[in-house]
Amino acid sequence: MTCDYHLHSEFSFDSSEKIEKICETAVQSGISEIALTDHAEFPLRETAPWPDFKRRKAVITACQEKYGAVLAIRSGIETGQPWRDPELEKELMEEKPDFVIASAHELDGFSDPRTYPYSRENTAAFIHAYLEQMTQMASVCDYDVLGHVTYLFRFIPEQLTAELPPEFFQDRYEALFHAVIARGKGIEVNCSGLRMASIGKTLPSAVLLKRYRQLGGEIVTVGSDGHSCRSAFSGLEIGYEVLREAGFSYACSFEERTPSFYKL
Numbered sequence: 001m002t003c004d005y006h007l008h009s010e011f012s013f014d015s016s017e018k019i020e021k022i023c024e025t026a027v028q029s030g031i032s033e034i035a036l037t038d039h040a041e042f043p044l045r046e047t048a049p050w051p052d053f054k055r056r057k058a059v060i061t062a063c064q065e066k067y068g069a070v071l072a073i074r075s076g077i078e079t080g081q082p083w084r085d086p087e088l089e090k091e092l093m094e095e096k097p098d099f100v101i102a103s104a105h106e107l108d109g110f111s112d113p114r115t116y117p118y119s120r121e122n123t124a125a126f127i128h129a130y131l132e133q134m135t136q137m138a139s140v141c142d143y144d145v146l147g148h149v150t151y152l153f154r155f156i157p158e159q160l161t162a163e164l165p166p167e168f169f170q171d172r173y174e175a176l177f178h179a180v181i182a183r184g185k186g187i188e189v190n191c192s193g194l195r196m197a198s199i200g201k202t203l204p205s206a207v208l209l210k211r212y213r214q215l216g217g218e219i220v221t222v223g224s225d226g227h228s229c230r231s232a233f234s235g236l237e238i239g240y241e242v243l244r245e246a247g248f249s250y251a252c253s254f255e256e257r258t259p260s261f262y263k264l
């Protein structure tokens, strides 16, 4: 089985890819299952509207009729900063997604991670704040897996990440993984880092995935985080390889928020 559990379609504010084309490309690429995880950022704002769930459902149903024999299509959501509005998060879950990724694209009290003025003096503290925020999110929010747990490192200048790689913060990651495992939730292997020359690795890498497994982590999904058919499904085989390297024999797919394990 090859599953892509992190994909964005035209129902995400930052993608214009048609679901129909994603399905067609998936079938051509030999993918057996996909989860459409369109963005729902908190707070809800005009510049990042949420998906029109009713319309998306109709498109997914039509595609299921067309491709259902060879491709399973799950309706998912990637929430961003869901801790900011628990009531709105609850309302969102009434859309009954099959699968929910919770991500921290922003931190409370700091400027945007993409434009933060990273320096030798402030970067470690910023990473600590990020991981604290993620751990808090992992403890209280509604999700199935946490998204790209090393997301912040995509934006830190290379000369700084050489000194402060994610693995340097292993004790903080352990606290995060404990919070995830205690709630019976999971994390994802996000393959977008493989497409970035400055990273060239999955988010997270095998070292942290191995630690997650040693601490009792079992639930993992693999996704490309593709926002178009050019990047959709890319890196999945490497993602599986990284999981095997970390000692995993199974990855997960989801239906109605319930994980199933498939062999790697």
Ligand SMILES: [Zn+2]
Pocket (backbone or CB within 6 Å): 078, 103, 105, 147, 148
């Ligand atoms: Zn994300």
Ligand SMILES: [Zn+2]
Pocket (backbone or CB within 6 Å): 006, 008, 078, 225
């Ligand atoms: Zn995403």
